[in-house]
Amino acid sequence: MKQLLLIGAGHAHAFVLEAFANQTDHHIALTVVSDAATAAYSGSVPAWLAGESTLEETQIDIAALCQRANARLILSPAKTVNTQARYVILANGDRIDFDVASFNIGSTLKPPQQHGNRLPQLIAMRPLSTLHRRWQALQNDVNHLPSGGHQRVVGVGGGAAGCETLMSVLAQLRKQRPDIRWQGHLLSASNELLPGAGDLPRWLIQRALLRADISVHHQVRGEALVDGGVLTHCNVLIPADIVLWATGAVGHGWLADSALPLDKNGFIRVAKTLEVIDQPGIFASGDCAALTPTLPNAGVYAVRMGPPLADNLRHACHGETLNDWQPPKRVLALIGTGDGRAIASRGTFGLSGKWVWKWKKRIDARFIARFNPPFED
Numbered sequence: 001m002k003q004l005l006l007i008g009a010g011h012a013h014a015f016v017l018e019a020f021a022n023q024t025d026h027h028i029a030l031t032v033v034s035d036a037a038t039a040a041y042s043g044s045v046p047a048w049l050a051g052e053s054t055l056e057e058t059q060i061d062i063a064a065l066c067q068r069a070n071a072r073l074i075l076s077p078a079k080t081v082n083t084q085a086r087y088v089i090l091a092n093g094d095r096i097d098f099d100v101a102s103f104n105i106g107s108t109l110k111p112p113q114q115h116g117n118r119l120p121q122l123i124a125m126r127p128l129s130t131l132h133r134r135w136q137a138l139q140n141d142v143n144h145l146p147s148g149g150h151q152r153v154v155g156v157g158g159g160a161a162g163c164e165t166l167m168s169v170l171a172q173l174r175k176q177r178p179d180i181r182w183q184g185h186l187l188s189a190s191n192e193l194l195p196g197a198g199d200l201p202r203w204l205i206q207r208a209l210l211r212a213d214i215s216v217h218h219q220v221r222g223e224a225l226v227d228g229g230v231l232t233h234c235n236v237l238i239p240a241d242i243v244l245w246a247t248g249a250v251g252h253g254w255l256a257d258s259a260l261p262l263d264k265n266g267f268i269r270v271a272k273t274l275e276v277i278d279q280p281g282i283f284a285s286g287d288c289a290a291l292t293p294t295l296p297n298a299g300v301y302a303v304r305m306g307p308p309l310a311d312n313l314r315h316a317c318h319g320e321t322l323n324d325w326q327p328p329k330r331v332l333a334l335i336g337t338g339d340g341r342a343i344a345s346r347g348t349f350g351l352s353g354k355w356v357w358k359w360k361k362r363i364d365a366r367f368i369a370r371f372n373p374p375f376e377d
Ligand SMILES: Cc1cc2nc3c(=O)[nH]c(=O)nc-3n(C[C@H](O)[C@H](O)[C@H](O)COP(=O)(O)OP(=O)(O)OC[C@H]3O[C@@H](n4cnc5c(N)ncnc54)[C@H](O)[C@@H]3O)c2cc1C
Pocket: 007, 008, 009, 010, 011, 012, 013, 033, 034, 035, 036, 038, 039, 040, 042, 043, 044, 045, 046, 076, 077, 078, 079, 104, 105, 106, 107, 125, 126, 128, 129, 161, 165, 252, 285, 286, 287, 288, 297, 298, 299, 300, 301, 302, 334
């Protein structure tokens, strides 16, 4: 019996569990360690932030998926890994041994430094798995704001997640407290939004931000939270009441204490097979994996890696040859704009409209339903 350990229940591991549910393997004992029994599906996050869907509608039921795959689920996050002796230690102190292991633990971000005692309220957009707690806390606080006056919401980070979440959050806050005037500002370190996208999608996102009454500040890097706002890299204070921190993704800190090879952002370096460089029988996928050349941190790549990862994990358990995974050259990004519309972006191609938003919601609902089939007696 080979011990296969899945660390984290991200998008790619949902596919691995589905593959094992569809085809059991009596030579493999499957264990999943996760910090929660459900996992957020990234595609549904903007609709949830904008108040158009419930939290439940964004979650994959990992516990049920494990049951179907005949996998043991342990609800405690991994804290250390010993790649030589082949075990992980969990936060609850358990030691889990493995023959083959696979990491799909997503990413986090570097929070800003904070100096002062009248700081704006901060909501860090990563890690995604705990965003619902921070967003709920912010919405509760907003309920207690006095009527009238205005609030400045500053988004830091001009990538797709930064633009999309600022528009969605503002749309919801305006609905929640129409008696307050909400002003939006977006700080982008580069002089273009949506790095890697074509001119047309960039123009569409600029137009959407303008429509949402959000002022964009290009070449302004938010560095720290100070009394009254965000301090920029050139020591300018951008006044803020609420700050959404959506800067680039980085790897989870605890990986740095392991023998895993990491890139400069703290992600685990993998070969095309998704096997970790120089670590046979250990795999990584999704945001926490660094391929060469690197891929953007987007849920769509974690999703695409799922089925080939499932195959290679089986091959590794049986001592068979692994297959290379070929990342797609271009992927379609559907970016919600918080106003019942979305932008479709693929390479230089881009369009926007209400039907794009409906289309995105249909795709996302189908994805969730695939992993959460109705309960059968
Ligand atoms: C606000 C926001 C909006 C986004 N919107 C989109 C979008 O619309 N479309 C898109 O394609 N991408 C989007 N992204 C990017 C997307 O969220 C990520 O690229 C994607 O979630 C990565 O998937 P993953 O499977 O690698 O990890 P995740 O989906 O983050 O899953 C990782 C899992 O591992 C678990 N975990 C973490 N640490 C441990 C540990 N130590 N032990 C055990 N378990 C652990 C977590 O709880 C989580 O369940 C967005 C990102 C953000 C921050």
